[in-house]
Amino acid sequence: MTDLSLATSGAGPMITGTPSPRRRQARRIVLRLAVYGLPALLILVPLATFLVYSFWITVDGQVVQTFTLANYIDFLAKPVYRGVFVGTLWLASIVAVTSLIFGYIIAYLVWRLEGRLRYLLLLLSVIPLAMNYIVKIYAMRSILGYNGFLNWLLVTVGLLEAPSKQFIFNQTAVMITMAVIYLPYAILPIFLSLERISPSLMAASADLGGRPGQTFRNVVLPLSLPGSIVGALFVMVLALGDYLTPQMVGGNQGFTFGRAIWSQFGMAFNWPFGAALAVVLLLSVVLIILAAAVISRHARVK
Amino acid sequence: MHRRDFMTGAAAGLAGLLVAAATVPAMAAAKELRVLTWEGYADEPWVKAFEARTGAKVKITYTGSVDEIFAKMTASKGEDFDVIAIETSSYKRLTQEKLIQPVDLSKIPNAANLLPAFRDVSAIMFDDKPYAVPFAWGSIPLIYDKAVFAQPPASWNVLWDEQYKGRIIAMDDANNAIVTTALLLGYKDPFNLTDAQFAEIKAKLLDQKRFVSTYYAGFDDGVSIFAQGGVDLMMSMGEPQAPMLRKKGVDVGLTIPQEGAIGWIDCWAISAGARDPELAHAWIDAMLEKQVGTYISEKTGYGNTTNAEANAAIGLTYADKLVFLQAPESFARRIDLWNEIKATPVE
Known part of the structure; x- marks a missing residue:
């Protein structure tokens, strides 16, 4: 001010x-x-x-300003919060790996194209970034839902007799939705790391008798992998903090660490504990970003 | 119709104000009433009428959450506001932190308008003194699909019925889930649970989790999931969800099962730092006019505390079957329990 x-x-x-x-x-x-x-x-x-x-504490619904590690000890002592934390890390890793695989495939196919088409497709693949995140979740829900598009299609084609509830309100739905939402965040950095590979290197590989497969394995992949992993770690950070997607499509399995933090505010009025949980989340995000920094620096030296 | 009533009232008040202004001009100019409330609780018709009648200027601050109310009130020990509207379970904390002062009912003649169910609400009495006046109310009811249930389900037990597995949704709220379960289990005091009762409730809610398709996060979320199909029963967040669903073409019914249901009441209270307690009492008195209550019911779909017909017109006839929320023994403990339930995997 x-x-x-x-x-x-x-x-x-x-x-x-x-x-x-x-x-x-x-x-x-x-x-x-x-x-x-x-x-x-x-x-x-x-x-x-x-x-x-996070170093204060709540006693009888009132915040007491002392210095204590009680909240952090609580986090480690209460199996619920520890368990949810590990579960959320695991979920975010799976989303990151999925985004890495699919993002790499898409980015690679786009990168192999020539001329204008290449940038047009790149643009198309990142257009979802301009869409509101909540709208995307609702859209996924109307695709996967009981009366959703997927069920309609399967029933119309005759593969299902009645709509199935297997596509929504479970872990699979969370992973599909998150992967769809975060895919563009992976495609861009992967495309950029492919783009940085000098064409002369591939020409050299071909001149020396390397087949396309060999060129990919020995030249393209090693050169683009560090950047791609950085992209995947970026997705992991985003997924780690996202508690809305699991809440909205995860059904009774949609509880994540972000929601656990959220629950300490409002009526609970346990801000100190909520703050401690948030610090834990922040530290893990910082660690992931540091890992990404190390990987990208390592790649640049090469 | 009612708006016109207000307008006539406003005009009459204005005339009165002119007379008053002629006699005591200095006083009328300085008065200001600072109101901290939810949207819909300080609407133009009665704010204008109140301003005209008292000559005071009403300054309204809208809030989005209970947290915000507490943050704003604690920041200045209540100095920044004269009256606030908040729900019954918050009063323990408000009085503990000395953020509000007792209400003098002798200065609120319209308190005589209060319906019987709202005359003696224990959650707002401390040391035998009333600290607030009930204004609007609602419940945590059961909403069901009429195509599946010809008769409304009689008991909350229907949410534990294998038959509706995967066709039940419940709101994601620790306290509401726990209190409703306590009511089903027949506990006398659902706001002060013993360790054994906590354990029993935990087992009961874990048992229910197998049948619950999802815990929804808000009003619209619940309606949207229900309307998508495949849902027969919903532990509702409140009355307005039923008309919202009907608007989406789902024929639903709303019921208060035999065990009773949670009720909430938003009440007006006077801040500890109120500049002009007389004016604050006058505001609360004005809020208990029957027209205001009627307007609240017609516009928001919530119950009012003064006009029984307006309540009946929107189907809210069950205030006596509700258990009004009080501050529980420990919110933190209830949140932990709920988090445990949500984190435990089931089949």
Whole structure:
């Protein structure tokens, strides 16, 4: 707030007056503070707040400001939260691997195309990014649902006698929906890592008698894999925090760590415990991003 | 019709205001009433009428959650608001944190309008003093597909019936699930459970999980899943879901099973930091006008606390069968239990 007022009062005279170099210097510092300081403030203050909260504790529905590790011990001691955390990590990994496989296939096919068609298809494959996320979940639900498109199709074709409930409100539905929603996030980085491979390398491989299969195995795949894994890790981070998709299509198996965090707020009023769970989630996300950074740096050196 | 009533009232009030303004001009100018409430509870007709009658300016702040109300109230120990509307189970915490003050019913003549079921609500009494006045109410009922049930199901036990396996949806809410189960099990005090009762409820809810297709997350979500087909029964989030479903072409019925059901009441309370308690009492008095209650029922589909006919017109005749929410022994414990149930895999 103070930063904001400084910025506006500093920016005002800059347009109108003819200031001395020293004042200009001061103004530049103020402006820089506003440009860098404000976003830092807006990101770091909330983060710091919930980090601090996670060391407090709730007693009789009131937050007591002490320093305690009780919330973290609770997380480790209560099998529910530990179990849900592991389950959510597992789910996110599966979504990441699925996105990696399908994303790679799609990105590779698009990349092999020539000319305009290539970018047109790339554009088409990432268009879902422009769609609202909730709308996509509802769309998936109307495809997989009891009276959904899939059931209609199967009944019409005659493969099913009556609509089946096997496609919705279970783990499979969660994985299908998440994979569909997050696929575009995998396609783009994979395509970019393919795009970076110099055509001369493949030409060299062919000149040396490498068959297409060999070229792919020995040249394309090793060169594009690190970038692709980074893309998959990115998907994993997104899937890790997504509690809405499991909630909406996962039925009685749709409980994830994000929802467990959510449940500590509202009527529960256990913000400190919720904050501690959020810190655990944040740390795992940071670890995944660090892994991605290491992989991409390693790839660049090569 | 009623709007016109309000307009006449407003005009009359305005005339009164002119007279009042002529006699005590200084007082009329300074008054302001700061209201913290949910959308729909401070609508133009009665806000305008109140402003005209008292000469005060009403400043409304809408809230989206109970959390927000507490955050706003605790931030200034209630100094920022004069009156708030909140649901009965929050009053224990509000009084503990000294965020509200007792209501003086002698300053609220319209309290005589209150229907019998709302005259003596224990959840808002502390030290024998009333801390709020009931305003709007609803329930956590059972909604069923009339094509499947010719008669409304008599008992909550229908949600444990193998026959409807995979055709039941329930709301994802710890306290509502636990209290409703406690009612089914016949517990006297569903808000103060013993360890043995907790264990029994856990077993019961785990037993139900096999039959539940999904735990839905909100009003619209529940309606959308039900309307998609393949659902016969729903532990509802509230009355408005029934008309929403009928609008989507699903012929549903709504019932309060024999064990009773959860009821909630939104009540008006006066903030501990109210600038002008007299004016705050006047607001609550105005909220208990029968026209306001009628409007609430007609517009929101919730029950009101003053006009029995308006309640009957929308089918809310069962206030006496409801167990009104109180603050439970420990929300945290109930959330943990519910999370355990949701995290436990079943067949």
